[in-house]
Amino acid sequence: MTEPIRAIYFNGTLTPSPGESHTDLLIEASAGILRQQGVEVEVVRAVDHALAPGVQPDMREHGASEDAWPELWQRVLAADIIVLATPIWLGDASSVTRRVIERLYSESGELNDQGQSIFYGKVAGCLVGGNEDGMKHVAREVLYALQHIGCTIPPQADAGWVGEAGPGPSYGDELDDGSRAGADNDFTKRNITIMAWNLLHLARMLRGGIPTEGNDRNAWKRGERFGFQNPEYR
Known part of the structure; x- marks a missing residue:
């Protein structure tokens, strides 16, 4: 029996549970689509x-009194899809989201059985919310980091809602007319839907992994150069 596709969403809100998180509402809009297709979220x-x-896998080995990352890392390893969801503060992703990126980066030296980055075969995307500008800027930084460590980014892998520039309602806030901010925004709904489906399509495609030709770091270490030619002046 084929293993189900698994997705893990990291909510980068600054609000601890059980406090309300607008970012959670964005996550659920996306995750709900995946759950309907049998994805374990x-x-x-x-x-x-x-x-x-x-940026070490276990910071307890480097002076930290506690570190939850080693346990969370096992859950990331089990996932086919990784989504970072963040609010915008001062035009950037939250400090919590930055820390998640740093801890993901701490694992980038790990290799799979084929000598590739441990993140090969995982697809990634991001969700961005808030009530100030900067959504595309944040998405660019988050998606760059995720592809740099080895994740595969499908087309149109970001979505979000920031409303009007300046202080105002966040996604899901109740408005004076009883509606919810952003809930009926067609641009947001469309992008969330496209993103979710593209993550799923690519995760299914990559179930067999990525070919190793040219990206096997163990082979490179042994001297294989996969066609690379040094400039003649060397």
């Missing part, structure tokens, strides 16, 4: 976990 509110700062 886990949502992690990162601020609820003692994530030590640093």
